[in-house]
Amino acid sequence: MGKQLVTLKLNGKRVEKAVEPRTLLVHFLREDCHLTGAHIGCETSHCGACTVDIDGESVKSCTHLALQCEGAEVLTVEGLAQGAVLHAVQEGFYKEHGLQCGFCTPGMLMRAYRFLQENPNPSEEEIRAGMSGNLCRCTGYQNIVKAVQYAAAKLQQTEKVAA
């Protein structure tokens, strides 16, 4: 099958690769770009383990074509930390025991990252609704809610300090 060029900004760096038009974004990231953080759990957009951020929106990369990312800015879990400094959502998941097997975690983190920009000061109910496109089989979600609350508090504090 013929290949087409796709050019995008991936975790801040320009990437240009030739892909089969049918290549799913999650396979492009994992196999062509060697970023294996996004995982494949269901192939049907239900579990969210493959969630990445595209142009400011959470997207399930298992049902998105790589070619749809032409010209886009894509952020994956590998791009969350700034050097050795973890992002607040990463710190929250660690401190609040928001993960067990870790398979859903990259998707959870990417959704939490975007959700807290959509709603910086959410209630528990809003967190539960806003994160509900991501499934976890291990934690029962309670500590993930705490992790997101931790991150929300930390991000707000950082903003205050910056202001």
Place this chain on the structure above:
Amino acid sequence: MNAPTDPKLLERSAALQGLGDSRLRKEDARFIQGKGNYVDDIKMPGMLHMDIVRSPLAHARIKRIDKSEALKIPGVIAVLTADDLKPLKLHWMPTLAGDVAAVLADEKVHFQMQEVAVVIAEDRYAAADGVEAVIVEYEELPVLIDPHKALLPDAPVLREDLAGKTEGAHGKRDHHNHIFTWDAGDKAAADAVFASAPVTLKEHIFYPRVHPCPLETCGCVASFDPVRGELVTYITSQAPHVVRTVVSLLSGLPESKIRIVSPDIGGGFGNKVGIYPGYVCAIVASIVLGKPVKWIEDRIENISSTAFARDYHMDGEIAATADGKILGLRVNVLADHGAFDACADPTKYPAGMFHICSGSYDIPAAYCSVKGVYTNKAPGGVAYRCSFRVTEAVYVIERLVDILAQKLGMDKAEIRAKNFIRKEQFPYTSAFGFEYDSGDYQTALDKVLHACDYKGLRAEQAQKRADPAAKTLMGIGLATFTEVVGAGPSKMCDILGVGMFDSCEIRIHPTGSAIARMGTITQGQGHQTTYAQIIATELGIPSEVIQVEEGDTSTAPYGLGTYGSRSTPVAGAAIALAARKIHAKARKIAAHLLEVGENDLDWEIDRFKVKGDDAKFKTMKDISWAAYNQPPPGLEPGLEAVHYYDPPNFTFPFGIYLCVVDIDRGTGETKVRRFYALDDCGTRINPMIIEGQIHGGLTEGYAVAMGQQMPFDAQGNLLGNTLMDYFLPTFVETPHWETDHTVTPSPHHPIGAKGVAESPHVGSIPTFTSAVVDAFAHLGVKHMVMPHSAYRVWQQLKASGVAL
């Protein structure tokens, strides 16, 4: 071990982050940065991809397989069928349950989505194209789905390969679809009790077929090096050492030439215990082609073909006095095992530990029997987040006790208290022969009833029931369960003849850090964190500098793996005892360094000190260095130990769970208002991790009780095999969990720990049913079949005449 009270000692003790410390997890750094190493993350040079052609039919004869079109597809390297595996005698394989299973369908298919052929290609897209292009012609055969019809004289013959075999792995087979009949207890004694008991009752209790459905599916990367004659396989396995043994037996390669690695595993829950055709085919393909071959299931394949759980049709009977003292128990089970008997149980126990079904109760006479039958469904029968068949056993006894209470007009807490095995009766031998190690059920029950204001809840419920305008029905569920975990003593438990011990090797390095290698494998339980804590307390080495490695058969000592809550009861004991061997040697070295006798030394947190002289001591760090440069004369250098632990008994964790639900009379939706879970797992290693495990287990229990099922139509089509249909609870409907604990250590375990992660699954399921049924109890409803989805509950509302 007494906890220190001196602040300086406390500080030293806390710095170790040993037993009881909620230390944060060592595993997390890689997972939160996308640096986990799951099987699908593994890439090898020249790696090929395998995909599987599966049967659309549940029972059919294969007339013809045409590979030719598939082989024309660019990138497709090979297509293998049963005929290709036959010369290698690998078209069938032994199962853990003493049966055989087809690797690739040999002349006929026995269930929908059975593996028929594999396509190996240069990438996964080409492999999928190849699968589409393989043409298989089938001739349909009559399908057997209902296990109740399996043993009718004219039932379809499923297993033609077993024709004429009247003896199975577990005794006589009396029908072509009969696998085994297994029983336990004293039938005559139980029958005698039932013949004369003042009160008896019988209830059919069905436990539907469900699937563990971890978020990561199963898969492997097999890499055979034809020059060295060595096979390396990365695999999603909860038991890598057992896989190595089985692969050796199947392939003829010596175990020393096989390296099996379980890398990071994205949840197991029993789904990753078995050895699946996909693994075998990938290994064969790699051996044949001389290149690495990756196989990764998709979600539909995972739910359809690998390792279901439950599917027990149970007839339970209970005999009691008029005032609610239980006298006898009988349970007869029809077990739907699917097309091949591939249950993962200790070899001698085809129904696992189902005979724990006398529960937390002192029942004088008990008998159970389990009859396994073949149907045209996928094989499996694994323990989904439980010890072998313990979930089914706990469900049946907890339901029966509820129903007995209702029949006698007694309160469900009161009848339990009346029948508990009392604290002073431990160790207690049940009518089925289990020796319960320790327990204090009454104290735990009182704590829960008090915490939840049980009396207040009952008063509120009475008020609601009296109000015809109430929009909801209120139900209160209770379960007081006991598990049997930590399989197990090798005199009783083995897998393919290998005793179910587990192992640990600890090496202390010269500078005082350590590595521990284990025969188990974590799948989210946090072993790398908690195992280090055991060593920290035993040896006075900070957890932070203790590295824990598991899952690589080339480095770890042989162990039976992680399932059935056996990691802490078995491997945890191996760690403590390996550490104690090191401790004993360290004492000799310290005595030598301090020039005193061994008996002149006291152990204190992280050091040996001379009795009566606090200034004279050697820390473990000092001793570690000395072990490598000035060991005592006659003592070999180094500081390491290996221990293989064969447990003297199982452990018996228990719990008391209470649940309050409000059922919408208009929609049938069940809202969990409160769920209170008290667990007693003996000694607690890391309370943070325990709580996390309990949250997860409760959520999986909620999934099973409220929504999970694998429905089949009459043609054997599985009607729910994607996450669109198969219920995994989301953030939104998952209840808020409250946890609590008591601590009753196991007397036979070196650190008193019993295992915890499965209790919440086992215990919560009957609690949810108890709550939902309780909402209807005043209307005469005794039992309702899981899952308690809104539709089903609404049907009950209609049937009971209370739907709005």
